[in-house]
Amino acid sequence: MQFKESMLHCYLVGGTQDVNHDPEQFLKSVKLAMDSGITAFQYREKGSSQLNQQQRVELGRKLKELAVQHNIPLIVDDDVELAQAIDANGMHVGQKDQRIEQVLAAVGKTMFVGYSCNQINQIKHANELPVAYVGSGPIFPTNSKNDADPAMGLPKLHELVKLSTHPIVAIGGISEANMQSTLETGVAGLSMISMILQSPDIEKTVTAVNSLY
Template identity: 55%
Template sequence: MLFKNGMLRCYLIGGSQDTHHDPDEFLTKVEAAMQAGITAFQYREKGTSTLSKAETLALGQQVRELATKYGVPLFVDDDLELAAAIKADGIHVGQKDQRIEEVLAAVSDQLMVGYSCNTAAQVAHANQLNVDYIGTGPVFPTISKDDAGSALGVDGLADFVEQSAHPVVAIGGISLDNVGATLTSGCAGLSMISMVLGADDVAGTVKKILELY
């Protein structure tokens, strides 16, 4: 699958840890989000996840089936073995994960590659790499990722967008109240976790995000 900037418009990230450690609730909400029009999904079984490796794979295979059914590009967070096993379309690499150069060499253009960049120096480094997009944040304070740094704010995000040679997807503390302001940064899209997976009305939330473009 070839990367397109439009994949970043409404980019959902999550795992069972984001739905009360309930895989069934997770799948139900992911399917609702895909039906409603998310433009990409990143399977991220991490942090407080309590799933075993086998359970993570089994859940990932179910996510793959949903992504195929709804035509949603599927990324895997920081796990080349898992990405290959579930035939993901892409992989996302964080600053604390496997070295980005090693990942790029391993995938050899077979997978789309995203890369987390949270400082100007990291963005400058990414500019020298053949990645498809960078994820930048947190834009606002967030509780979804326990390793998130200080909030950049919209102005900080805009600086990174201007500096980056790659399309930028914003992450961290995104809500319906700040979507409009975030988009003024020039970012290619928005990624979210709790905003969608923590919502009572997943489909309605996704549709509202898309309407704000």
């Protein structure tokens, strides 16, 4: 699947740790989000996960099946082996993860690659690489990531957008109250974890995000 900037519009990130370590509930919530119109999904099973690698692969294959049915990309966070095992469409690499050059070399043209960049020097480095998009954040304070950097705020985000040659998706503390002002910085899309996975009405939340485009 070829990367398109519109895939970043409503970009859900998550793993079982975001729904009380319940794989069945996680699949159900992700399916509902896909049914409701998310434009990309990143499978991000983190350190607090209770799944072993084989269980991650099994769950990842179910997620890939759902993504194919909904014609959206499945992206895997920081695990080339898992991404290849489930035939993911993309990989996402953080600054604290494997070196971006190694991942780009490992996946070649089989997957597109996204890269987390929160500082000017990181954006300048990304500009020299064949990555598909950049993820920047946290924009606002967030509880979804224990290892999150301090919130950067909208002026800093706008500065990164102006500097980047790649489309940027904003992540971290995005809510219905701030999503419009976040998009006004020039980002290509919004990436969310708890705003969607913890929503009492996932369909309504996803529809609200998509209504901004």
